[in-house]
Amino acid sequence: MNAVVTTPDVAELRRMREHDLPEVLTIERSAYYFPWTASVFRDCMRVGYGCWVLVADGRVRGYLVMSVVAGEGHVLNICVDPECHGQGYGRTLLGAALDHAARLGAATVFLEVRPSNRRAVELYMQNGFCEVGMRPQYYPVQGGRREDALILARDLGCGAGGFGYTTSS
Numbered sequence: 001m002n003a004v005v006t007t008p009d010v011a012e013l014r015r016m017r018e019h020d021l022p023e024v025l026t027i028e029r030s031a032y033y034f035p036w037t038a039s040v041f042r043d044c045m046r047v048g049y050g051c052w053v054l055v056a057d058g059r060v061r062g063y064l065v066m067s068v069v070a071g072e073g074h075v076l077n078i079c080v081d082p083e084c085h086g087q088g089y090g091r092t093l094l095g096a097a098l099d100h101a102a103r104l105g106a107a108t109v110f111l112e113v114r115p116s117n118r119r120a121v122e123l124y125m126q127n128g129f130c131e132v133g134m135r136p137q138y139y140p141v142q143g144g145r146r147e148d149a150l151i152l153a154r155d156l157g158c159g160a161g162g163f164g165y166t167t168s169s
């Protein structure tokens with residue numbers, strides 16, 4: 001994917017950089033009970049995972065982290081500022097993930113999600129993901145309990161795209 005992609009709502013999708021981390025971490029901590037740390041994001045950037053931020057009005061509004069290895073894409077983190085939910089940013093980020101994976105030759109994109117995360121499950125199902133498995137007791141839950149993870153996959157088949165914009169490698 002190019003370093004910069006312009007999406008239909010005029011938000012900018014570009015590679016995540018070190019200087020984005022303060023804003024990324026603010027969103028991460030407001031979105032998750034068990035947020036990633038700065039060092040996790042740094043490691044993902046260092047090893048060359050696909051790390052992007054979605055910027056609108058000069059502020060980071062969301063981000064995506066994914067790996068593409070051996071023909072498989074894995075969405076590791078996709079997150080939108082809670083103040084900006086419902087504006088299409090999540091769909092834009094997921095479209096970027098599918099596009100990036102397709103351009104790197106992936107046949108399938110996988111991700112894991114908490115069944116209780118209805119907003120995310122709905123987003124994935126609306127965008128062609130299907131349930132392919134479950135990891136019992138995978139996620140920590142407040143209070144020391146655990147929650148299963150749904151494993152979802154989307155076959156890229158004849159290619160991703162159709163998310164309202166194109167990217168080039």
Ligand SMILES: CC(C)(COP(=O)(O)OP(=O)(O)OC[C@H]1O[C@@H](n2cnc3c(N)ncnc32)[C@H](O)[C@@H]1OP(=O)(O)O)[C@@H](O)C(=O)NCCC(=O)NCCS
Binds near residue numbers: 113119
């Ligand atoms: C999941 C998440 C990325 C969605 O981002 P978003 O920008 O709000 O989503 P969008 O505005 O692009 O909406 C896309 C779809 O998500 C679903 N969705 C969004 N808000 C929803 C809500 N309140 N209830 C149910 N589904 C919802 C719908 O399917 C929606 O499509 P529609 O508008 O055609 O109905 C966002 O809620 C988020 O960052 N959550 C916290 C982090 C997280 O849980 N990430 C996923 C980890 S697996």
